[in-house]
Amino acid sequence: RxxxxxxxxxxxxxxxxxxxxxxxxxxxxSQSFFWYRQDCRKEPKLxxxxxxxxxxxxxxxxxxxxxxxxxxxxxxxxxLSDSATYLCVVNGQAGTxxxxxxxxxxxxxx
Amino acid sequence: xxVVSQHPSRVICKSGTSVKIECRxxxxxATTMFWYRQFPKQSLMLMATSNEGSKATYEQGVxxxxxxINHASLTLSTLTVTSAHPEDSSFYICSATSxxxxxxxxxxxxxxxTVL
Numbered sequence: 051r052x053x054x055x056x057x058x059x060x061x062x063x064x065x066x067x068x069x070x071x072x073x074x075x076x077x078x079x080s081q082s083f084f085w086y087r088q089d090c091r092k093e094p095k096l097x098x099x100x101x102x103x104x105x106x107x108x109x110x111x112x113x114x115x116x117x118x119x120x121x122x123x124x125x126x127x128x129x130l131s132d133s134a135t136y137l138c139v140v141n142g143q144a145g146t147x148x149x150x151x152x153x154x155x156x157x158x159x160x
Numbered sequence: 161x162x163v164v165s166q167h168p169s170r171v172i173c174k175s176g177t178s179v180k181i182e183c184r185x186x187x188x189x190a191t192t193m194f195w196y197r198q199f200p201k202q203s204l205m206l207m208a209t210s211n212e213g214s215k216a217t218y219e220q221g222v223x224x225x226x227x228x229i230n231h232a233s234l235t236l237s238t239l240t241v242t243s244a245h246p247e248d249s250s251f252y253i254c255s256a257t258s259x260x261x262x263x264x265x266x267x268x269x270x271x272x273x274t275v276l
Contacts, residue, residue, distance in 0.1 A: 084264070093253050093267040094204065137203070147194050148255070148265055152203040 053077060056138050056151035063158055067128045071154045073121040073138030080149075083114055085123045086137040088153065094137055097123075128158045162188045164256050166268030173244060174276055180240045181271045183254030189234035190256035194265065195227075198251045210237045244275040 056073045063069050075083075083100035098105065100112040100121055111124040121138055135153040163186040171179050183193055192211050196204040208229050210216045216229035228240040237256075241248055251272050255265040 082264075091251070091272070093270045096264060096266065099264060147206045147209055149206075150204045 053149050054138055054140055054151035056154050058152055058154060060155040060157055063128055063156070065128055065130060065158055065160050067158075068124065068126045069128060069156060070125075071123045071136055071138070071156075073123075073151055075119050075121070075138075075140045075149075077140070077149075078116075078119060080119075080140040082141050083112075083121050084139040084148070085110075085112055085121075086139055086150075088135045088137055090135075094139075094150075097136070125156075128156075130158050130160060132156060133158045162186075162256070162258070162266040164190075164254065164266045164268040166254055166271050168271060169269060170272045170274075172274045172276065175245050176243055178240055178242045179244055179273060180238055181252055181254075181273075183237045183239070183256070183268050185235045185256045185258075185266075188256075188258045190237075190258060191234070193231060193237040193254055193256045195229065195237075195239050196253045196255065198253060198270075204253065207239075241273065244273070246275045249273055249275045 054075050085097045086094040087097045088094040098107050098112050100114045104113040109126045113122045135155050137153045138151040139148045141148045165184045167182045195207045197207050198204045206219050207222045208216045208218045210229050210231040212231045212234050218224045231237040251270050253270040254268045257265045
């Protein structure tokens with residue numbers, strides 16, 4: 051089983067749509083969880099950290115279910131500029147490397 | 161957010177030459193830096209973990225004599241690809257962390273290496 055699994059997509063949605071991405075991780079000892087965004091031929095950029103209680107940042111909502119080892123990202127009111135690859139990322143202790151999923155590709159069209 | 165720079169952003173070199181890539185944390189001290197490699201349509205793969213003042217820890221399958229890492233200060237790590245070959249062509253990205261509570265890591269803009 052891969053350490054971090056994501057549906058690769060692509061997800062093709064119209065502007066204004068709501069879209070949800072899911073991710074599962076295999077290491078129950080994982081301590082930190084993130085969603086990164088990566089544009090084509092660019093470096094990943096931190097979109098948001100995922101906290102145990104769930105958290106929201108504008109149109110983006112992230113949730114964590116430790117029992118099911120499952121992380122989600124919800125994007126509301128999609129914009130053209132949201133088109134990118136969204137990477138689910140986990141890691142263990144501070145100072146250790148991040149483990150990346152392969153990413154889910156989102157394409158928002160007008 | 162924290163800023164990490166990488167230099168150069170793009171390199172084209174002949175087979176057999178060595179290429180040095182620098183990674184700097186500009187506004188924080190990075191206790192740990194990481195080097196990743198990403199091939200087209202693939203996920204980022206960790207190559208090595210670099211702690212200031214100590215030897216880097218390489219992932220399985222990564223040749224330490226080919227990919228030399230030096231982490232001389234809390235703001236600078238370098239990756240040298242020695243005797244580069246076409247199969248080393250890839251997108252090399254560093255990241256740095258100050259080891260905060262949530263272990264957030266910040267990435268450099270990456271270096272695209274093409275070996276002819």
